[in-house]
Amino acid sequence: MDNPYLPSDWDLMEIREIIPHHFFLTLAPSASVTFPAFRPGQFFQLSLPGVGEAPISISSPPTRPGTLEMCVRRVGRLTGAVSRLKRGDRVGLRGPLGNGYPLELIRGRDLVILAGGLGMVPLRSLMMHVADTPREYGNITVLYGARTEGELLFTDELFRLGARRGIHVELIVQENTGDSGYRMRFGSRVGFVTDLIQGVDGNPAESFVAMCGPPAFYRYAVKELLTRGYSKGLIYLSLERRMECGIGKCGHCSVGYRYTCVEGPIFNYWDAFNTPEMVEMREGDPWINS
Numbered sequence: 001m002d003n004p005y006l007p008s009d010w011d012l013m014e015i016r017e018i019i020p021h022h023f024f025l026t027l028a029p030s031a032s033v034t035f036p037a038f039r040p041g042q043f044f045q046l047s048l049p050g051v052g053e054a055p056i057s058i059s060s061p062p063t064r065p066g067t068l069e070m071c072v073r074r075v076g077r078l079t080g081a082v083s084r085l086k087r088g089d090r091v092g093l094r095g096p097l098g099n100g101y102p103l104e105l106i107r108g109r110d111l112v113i114l115a116g117g118l119g120m121v122p123l124r125s126l127m128m129h130v131a132d133t134p135r136e137y138g139n140i141t142v143l144y145g146a147r148t149e150g151e152l153l154f155t156d157e158l159f160r161l162g163a164r165r166g167i168h169v170e171l172i173v174q175e176n177t178g179d180s181g182y183r184m185r186f187g188s189r190v191g192f193v194t195d196l197i198q199g200v201d202g203n204p205a206e207s208f209v210a211m212c213g214p215p216a217f218y219r220y221a222v223k224e225l226l227t228r229g230y231s232k233g234l235i236y237l238s239l240e241r242r243m244e245c246g247i248g249k250c251g252h253c254s255v256g257y258r259y260t261c262v263e264g265p266i267f268n269y270w271d272a273f274n275t276p277e278m279v280e281m282r283e284g285d286p287w288i289n290s
């Protein structure tokens with residue numbers, strides 16, 4: 001059996017800083033490596049010799065094999081070293097790891113993608129996958145928010161894909177800094193991404209919701225979704241925890257009794273809200289277990 005701790009070699013085909021501190025990578029397997037099968041929502045442990053490794057989501061869809069796309073935000077040791085890489089450099093990847101989105105459950109349904117900040121990175125994989133196989137899925141709505149326009153990822157691509165594949169895309173920012181034509185480009189939406197839920201067409205009770213964003217965002221998003229009639233069994237969210245092994249051995253990623261590296265990072269409403277410490281809950285939130 002292959003050693004699960006041993007990374008395989010991938011070549012960096014392209015690296016671009018798409019917004020400040022966020023680096024978009026295109027990677028191709030080295031000659032000895034077979035391109036792996038994966039699901040949207042899965043991740044790899046990305047490593048650099050002598051630096052370390054960190055979990056990084058897959059941002060491209062399985063429908064476009066041959067290269068993998070990722071987006072790395074420079075926050076620390078490994079991501080800092082990644083930001084200094086050049087085309088032609090080599091990185092290690094272990095994976096794909098984690099469970100990914102339940103495509104069987106999404107098939108035939110409308111899909112609502114709800115993203116905050118860097119949460120758009122794994123959801124881009126899901127959105128493109130569904131857009132590439134439109135006959136298998138219903139309508140797609142993408143609601144995406146960030147603090148400022150400058151922090152929104154993939155905006156031009158989202159609108160291009162939306163126009164070509166009939167995906168309804170809505171963007172919103174918390175602060176209109178007014179320095180990059182926000183009103184002209186996206187209308188005048190200022191607020192929280194949860195404000196956009198009320199405008200989604202379709203049958204909420206039968207729609208699948210995929211969310212990824214900062215932890216505090218989930219509490220408000222779930223509350224709004226339940227108020228609007230979305231089904232608890234069809235609400236899925238992504239949870240990020242510090243990881244080491246990524247394969248359910250070391251316990252670093254445990255939350256309650258769950259290892260988020262193998263049982264996650266994608267959890268449904270019931271798992272997320274019934275596991276202590278998984279999502280921020282407040283005493284008296286009546287919608288949590290009802």
Ligand SMILES: Cc1cc2nc3c(=O)[nH]c(=O)nc-3n(C[C@H](O)[C@H](O)[C@H](O)COP(=O)(O)OP(=O)(O)OC[C@H]3O[C@@H](n4cnc5c(N)ncnc54)[C@H](O)[C@@H]3O)c2cc1C
Pocket residue numbers: 043052053054055056057058070071072073074075076077078079080118121122239240241242243265
């Ligand atoms: C399933 C999963 C998927 C992920 N996908 C992505 C992705 O697609 N893209 C992405 O960019 N990230 C992603 N992450 C997050 C990423 O793995 C972490 O940000 C990771 O820790 C980065 O590694 P690093 O070595 O660069 O940072 P680290 O050095 O581990 O630093 C991590 C954090 O700790 C803080 N920190 C570091 N050193 C210090 C210090 N001395 N004192 C105080 N604070 C410090 C940093 O500011 C930073 O916020 C994902 C995480 C998970 C679990």
Ligand code: FES
Pocket residue numbers: 242243244245246247248249250251252253254259260261262
């Ligand atoms: S990271 Fe080791 S058990 Fe999950």
